[in-house]
Amino acid sequence: MEKDIKKSPAKTAEQNKTLSKPRIFFGILFLLISVVSALSFVSYLMNWKADQSQAGTMLDKEIQSSNIFGKIGDWLGNIFIFDSIGIAAFIVAFLFFVVGLIILKKNYFKPWKTVGHSLFFICWLPIFMGAVTKGEGVLSGVYGYQIMDFLNSIIGTAGLWLVIVVSIALYFILEFNLNPTNIKTKLNNLNDNTVGKVKGMMPRSEKSFEADEELEEIADSEEEKITVSESAPLSKKVTKDPVTGLPDIPINQDLETIVTPNQTSFYESAENNSVTLSPTPSVPIVDIAPKTDDINFKVEVAKTVDIVDESDRASQELVDKHGFYDHKLDLAKFQMPTLDLLRDYGNEEISVNKEELEENKNKIVGLLKNFNVGISEIKATIGPTVTLYEIVPEAGIRVASIKKLQDDIALNLSALGIRIIAPMPGKGTIGIEVPRKNPSMVSMRSVIASQKFQNSDMDLPVVFGKTISNEIFMADLAKMPHLLMAGATGQGKSVGINAILTSLLYKKHPSELKFVMVDPKKVELSLYSKIERHYLAKLPDGEDAIITDTHKVINTLNSLCIEMDQRYDLLKNAFCKNIKEYNKKFSERKLNPENGHRYLPYIVLVVDEFADLIMTAGKEVELPIARLAQLARAVGIHLIVATQRPSVNVITGMIKANFPARAAFRVISSVDSRTILDSPGADQLIGKGDMLYFNGNEIMRLQCAFVDTPEVEKIAEFIGEQKGYASAFMLPEYSGEETTSTVGAFDPNEKDVLFEDAARIIVSTQQGSTSMLQRQLKLGYNRAGRIMDQLEASGIVGGFNGAKAREVQISDLNSLEQFLEELRK
Numbered sequence: 001m002e003k004d005i006k007k008s009p010a011k012t013a014e015q016n017k018t019l020s021k022p023r024i025f026f027g028i029l030f031l032l033i034s035v036v037s038a039l040s041f042v043s044y045l046m047n048w049k050a051d052q053s054q055a056g057t058m059l060d061k062e063i064q065s066s067n068i069f070g071k072i073g074d075w076l077g078n079i080f081i082f083d084s085i086g087i088a089a090f091i092v093a094f095l096f097f098v099v100g101l102i103i104l105k106k107n108y109f110k111p112w113k114t115v116g117h118s119l120f121f122i123c124w125l126p127i128f129m130g131a132v133t134k135g136e137g138v139l140s141g142v143y144g145y146q147i148m149d150f151l152n153s154i155i156g157t158a159g160l161w162l163v164i165v166v167s168i169a170l171y172f173i174l175e176f177n178l179n180p181t182n183i184k185t186k187l188n189n190l191n192d193n194t195v196g197k198v199k200g201m202m203p204r205s206e207k208s209f210e211a212d213e214e215l216e217e218i219a220d221s222e223e224e225k226i227t228v229s230e231s232a233p234l235s236k237k238v239t240k241d242p243v244t245g246l247p248d249i250p251i252n253q254d255l256e257t258i259v260t261p262n263q264t265s266f267y268e269s270a271e272n273n274s275v276t277l278s279p280t281p282s283v284p285i286v287d288i289a290p291k292t293d294d295i296n297f298k299v300e301v302a303k304t305v306d307i308v309d310e311s312d313r314a315s316q317e318l319v320d321k322h323g324f325y326d327h328k329l330d331l332a333k334f335q336m337p338t339l340d341l342l343r344d345y346g347n348e349e350i351s352v353n354k355e356e357l358e359e360n361k362n363k364i365v366g367l368l369k370n371f372n373v374g375i376s377e378i379k380a381t382i383g384p385t386v387t388l389y390e391i392v393p394e395a396g397i398r399v400a401s402i403k404k405l406q407d408d409i410a411l412n413l414s415a416l417g418i419r420i421i422a423p424m425p426g427k428g429t430i431g432i433e434v435p436r437k438n439p440s441m442v443s444m445r446s447v448i449a450s451q452k453f454q455n456s457d458m459d460l461p462v463v464f465g466k467t468i469s470n471e472i473f474m475a476d477l478a479k480m481p482h483l484l485m486a487g488a489t490g491q492g493k494s495v496g497i498n499a500i501l502t503s504l505l506y507k508k509h510p511s512e513l514k515f516v517m518v519d520p521k522k523v524e525l526s527l528y529s530k531i532e533r534h535y536l537a538k539l540p541d542g543e544d545a546i547i548t549d550t551h552k553v554i555n556t557l558n559s560l561c562i563e564m565d566q567r568y569d570l571l572k573n574a575f576c577k578n579i580k581e582y583n584k585k586f587s588e589r590k591l592n593p594e595n596g597h598r599y600l601p602y603i604v605l606v607v608d609e610f611a612d613l614i615m616t617a618g619k620e621v622e623l624p625i626a627r628l629a630q631l632a633r634a635v636g637i638h639l640i641v642a643t644q645r646p647s648v649n650v651i652t653g654m655i656k657a658n659f660p661a662r663a664a665f666r667v668i669s670s671v672d673s674r675t676i677l678d679s680p681g682a683d684q685l686i687g688k689g690d691m692l693y694f695n696g697n698e699i700m701r702l703q704c705a706f707v708d709t710p711e712v713e714k715i716a717e718f719i720g721e722q723k724g725y726a727s728a729f730m731l732p733e734y735s736g737e738e739t740t741s742t743v744g745a746f747d748p749n750e751k752d753v754l755f756e757d758a759a760r761i762i763v764s765t766q767q768g769s770t771s772m773l774q775r776q777l778k779l780g781y782n783r784a785g786r787i788m789d790q791l792e793a794s795g796i797v798g799g800f801n802g803a804k805a806r807e808v809q810i811s812d813l814n815s816l817e818q819f820l821e822e823l824r825k
């Protein structure tokens with residue numbers, strides 16, 4: 001026992017770290033009481049005759065005690081040894097020791113078993129000592145002597161000894177399951193063990209000795225674990241079949257549970273220490289695994305379990321010590337934004353204007369009658385901005401004939417934004433959406449405060465607004481998994497982006513979510529710069545987290561691709577299919593940070609004006625975006641790409657194919673609507689947040705929730721004022737071509753085919769600007785940059801001049817032509 005404490009001081013210290021202070025205090029107190037009383041008892045036994053006369057003189061300083069712990073020791077000895085149970089008092093000291101260990105969570109002893117055994121001996125030993133000493137001395141104590149005397153008077157000396165012998169014999173038979181066959185087997189085993197012991201006396205290397213100790217330790221702890229969960233099977237574990245000598249295991253008992261603890265520790269320790277170990281008698285495996293071929297087979301079975309169990313055990317140990325990994329711990333005090341940051345726009349109850357309803361109904365019915373379309377039923381559902389009239393046409397009416405009437409109905413109702421849904425999916429009706437004269441606003445506050453949003457367990461919950469039946473509409477960005485947004489200027493696209501970002505900010509802790517923001521318009525997303533150290537991600541050399549420069553966008557997108565590849569490697573090494581599984585495993589401490597594992601926050605890339613990027617950087621932006629859209633979903637990278645111009649050269653087939661979720665605000669033409677939604681309708685919207693959402697199956701009309709710039713500002717301020725990380729989340733460094741291309745000596749063989757054209761443009765305009773080259777020659781940034789470097793190397797333009805254009809060294813085109821002639825030679 002002491003050996004156990006000594007042999008792993010580091011481990012003990014580590015465990016103490018996790019013990020509460022009162023636990024440590026009381027644990028040590030009990031251990032001290034046990035040691036003090038044991039020493040007092042020893043000292044008392046040696047000096048009791050002399051000291052007993054001093055009983056009752058505790059406070060008299062004149063009188064000295066010869067007990068090692070003075071009068072207290074003397075007093076303890078008197079109480080426990082003389083007045084009560086004699087030398088069985090040592091068992092009491094031992095019990096204190098066990099209690100101390102249990103408080104310190106050192107489960108070397110099984111509590112109830114220990115208490116049971118101790119009680120038996122506390123009763124039996126004093127009587128036995130009484131019978132042996134006949135009441136002479138203190139070994140039996142008063143209790144032992146009295147009982148012995150009492151029994152003696154009733155059943156005589158022979159009867160007394162019979163009781164003593166029978167009781168101890170019964171104890172051993174019950175405890176060790178002794179019967180004649182068993183004893184025989186034990187004796188046979190004893191012979192084997194003697195040989196083993198002789199072998200064991202051979203000198204062993206220090207390493208193998210340590211390994212043995214470790215084996216014992218692991219076996220102990222494993223055994224303990226099983227006891228906690230399956231105490232019954234464990235008790236059966238040690239019993240053996242009297243005939244075969246094999247472990248006595250019920251048929252329905254899980255063999256692995258029994259064999260595993262010992263086997264596990266055996267193999268693991270052996271591997272860890274790189275030495276071959278023969279199981280020693282101290283390792284419990286020997287108890288349950290006599291040397292027969294069958295048992296070897298069991299060892300094989302256990303070995304498979306071994307690996308899983310051991311890693312689980314290691315992570316379980318870590319979890320026991322430190323608890324689950326808490327990714328929020330760095331910003332443990334972070335407060336999620338409160339509702340009062342969002343403006344209350346007052347009553348949002350939908351007012352029912354009966355006259356308007358009646359009027360519209362009559363107009364629809366009348367018009368359809370004029371075109372010989374009979375209606376058997378009509379029903380109105382009032383939404384925030386739109387009323388949906390559902391009609392059931394009479395039998396024999398063709399749906400197409402009603403669809404054709406869209407413009408006529410719009411004219412008749414003299415309303416913009418009429419949409420006919422024929423037929424309504426899953427309803428067997430035809431829907432006519434008619435905008436209301438006095439639409440009600442859907443505030444961000446009302447949707448964020450809703451039960452639906454508050455109780456949502458989506459990974460990346462996005463609340464868009466309300467449907468036309470006035471229900472709150474939410475979608476999980478993690479499942480979309482990428483969103484394409486389009487809408488002509490002033491139709492609510494920026495408000496829509498803010499609504500998405502706000503929903504995420506209200507639900508996700510900074511450790512769980514990072515945004516990469518691209519804002520070529522420079523003003524739309526600048527509000528979010530305040531949350532840089534909480535929620536934004538950027539390149540290690542990036543100054544601003546919100547990217548406005550096309551050149552930096554390319555680097556950032558490529559860096560995101562690297563992050564995606566790295567995340568895939570991490571997932572592969574962790575045998576996880578997606579980021580959720582991976583993070584769960586990481587939190588359960590099953591992944592070692594030393595192997596590069598880390599908690600992975602979701603990354604949401606937001607591009608506010610995609611058309612602008614495509615126009616300036618073309619394929620260089622399109623390719624990484626398409627790659628991310630194709631692959632990044634499983635690793636938690638999601639894209640929100642918005643554009644004012646949903647033309648086919650901006651939203652190419654490659655982009656469209658990888659963005660299953662689309663949100664369309666009002667667009668200018670039905671061609672644009674088809675580009676974004678693959679169907680017309682977005683051109684019929686009424687603006688101001690009226691939108692269509694397509695999730696790959698059906699198109700839904702929604703009223704986007706309204707969140708104003710001052711509200712977003714308040715939220716950003718609220719977050720920004722709180723303690724954040726030291727910097728923004730760092731994306732991997734991207735060392736693309738543009739960063740490696742250094743301006744060296746000019747090599748005519750390597751010059752770009754457009755080199756001369758570029759030189760002419762530069763000289764004729766006298767402007768050494770890369771972006772001008774991009775525009776004029778319709779090049780991507782990288783290529784234009786490379787040409788500019790070549791122009792610099794050849795001496796046509798001067799060196800890089802910060803924000804200013806480069807100096808042009810040749811003043812006119814004639815001189816340039818001569819110069820180029822020279823270069824060609």
Ligand SMILES: Nc1ncnc2c1ncn2[C@@H]1O[C@H](COP(=O)(O)OP(=O)(O)OP(=O)(O)O)[C@@H](O)[C@H]1O
Nearest residue numbers: 487488489490491492493494495688689704705706
């Ligand atoms: N959900 C909404 N509810 C009510 N009004 C809205 C909503 N969305 C937008 N609006 C109104 O429309 C105006 C323009 O919206 P927003 O700034 O989002 O347009 P946009 O499409 O982003 O334009 P741009 O592309 O030029 O930035 C807002 O100022 C607001 O008055």
